[in-house]
Amino acid sequence: MSRVSNGNIVAGIACGMGAGALWGLVFLAPEVMRGFSPLQQAVGRYLAYGLLSALLIAPRWRSLAARMTPRLLWALAWLALAGNLFYYVLLASAVQMGGIAMTSLVVGFLPVAVTIIGSREAGALPLRQLAPSLLLCVAGALCIGWQAVVMPGPGPVATRLIGFLCAVGALASWTAFAIGNNHWLRRMGDMPAQDWNLLIGLATGAQALLFLPVVLVVGLGDHDAAAWGRFAAVSFAVALLASIVGNMLWNRMSRLLPLTMVGQMILFETGFALLYGFAWEQRLPTLLEGAAFALVILSVVTCIAAHRRPVPADAAIAA
Template sequence: MGHAPHAGSTPMGVLCGMGAGALWGLVFLAPELARAFSPLQLTVGRYLAYGLLSALLVAPRRRRLVALLSRRDWLALGWLALAGNTLYYVLLATAVQTGGIAMTSLVIGFLPVAVTIIGSRDRGAVPLARLTPSLLLCAAGAVCIGWQAIAAPASGSVRDQLIGLACAIGALASWTAFAVSNSRCLARLDRVSVHDWNLLIGIVTGAQALLLIPATLALDDWNRAAGDWATFAGVSIGVAIFASLAGNTLWNRMSRLLPLTLVGQMILFETLFALLYAFLWEQRLPTATEAAAFVLVVLSVVSCLSAHQRERRGPVAQ
């Protein structure tokens, strides 16, 4: 499986990937902004808002869209909603609140490596050997991103750090599965626009959030001050609009413009913007290690772009 985008699609695809990363980086801040609420509560709030907004936007053409989808497509939507949204965000929010943004960014920073390795098996993909320099730079940048969190004494307990690390690894696995499956679904479903596909995922995610309400009512304390509820509502709606609606649409557009091996590299922008927002939130400049991570990540993307350009020039020359 796989897809072969046309030659002029790379610059626009990269811009869409950067835009998606800038919006998705906001989700790392959300658990800190609404720390009074649990990861499960944050997930329910965000995805109820996402599902409601998606349902309103898709309503005028719902009959046409339903007619285009098969049972297989609906099953795919359920899986993508779970892996890329519901399960991923529960794990991510838990990792941020227990292990910190730096450690979570470190683990999530390995997403490009995982997705690129899987994508190298697709038809027409750039051989993995040509992507080795890019993958090494990516890995080095990811290690630098969270080096201080590992080298310095942990701010929380050892138990919290281990829970955060385990949840971050779970989020990494969940979103890797989503990125690969979503890219292949978009390549197969050319009859559905990327915007409508995102809205359909939003509706299914909203339905999953409804199923989580009994669990969070039983497990979590909902007694909060009025100010906390205002923050919760603002964070939930803001993340739903900017990250889930706008960010996912840009990502889906990029997934149709770029091969899967390059799609993996674009996830790096989420990590970079997450760190940038963290620096602004903490009101500080990046350290030398964090600055080195920026450089390594940029070099990784440039190296990957160069490998794809050489691959495209080869067949043309032949």
């Protein structure tokens, strides 16, 4: 069984932590732009992402365009939709209806799905060695699910339940993206990870343009110049920090770590999103939120430990 070097693990974790710190801002943006609809926020952010991607990729476009095949274009289109537009509309809806803490902790359930699927890859650790990490993550998700649906909170129960379901939808969408993106990154091994990120940015920007008429038909709402200025500033800031720099770090991490470990790294995003959310709301976590946070952190630690331990010969054969 092939092993991942400790140097790659350390570098991969550092990239995952950096991506998580920047991606955590994504959960704060819907609160900062609460007056704007989730679709408006998604279209604004990804128009900015597409524009920045076009500017950055322009010097290398001719060589990259020669590699565009129908299959690759289709892959970029569905990854852009699943990992960006569709995901962000669901995430922004969940934040506005259920809060930052609930949404970030539901999305933090991603490692369970990705790790289970990744365990079927050749050379992956068997599930029984990852069981402690998975069980801790499941326990954390149960804590936040119970608080989101059963415990008292702001807003009607029905609204919080819809927000919870939107967060679950965002989780499913991002799971599909994480697995598909990892597959294509490895398949396009000779392409720089940042070029791949910028190609997805171009695809996402094109899709955002297609949704722009829908936003105009639905209506832009009653916003003054200051609100639109804040909307533009937040859209470009999130596009640059999360979509350009954060995705670059994530793609780099995806090439350094096995898929079973890639999923665990999303928990850095969960942690930073929680910290940003509590700071924004000027409160401390509830008991269940604190328990969920501790459980998902322990999940990451046990997963890292499993990948650093020598694997017995019989486990390698079983995998």
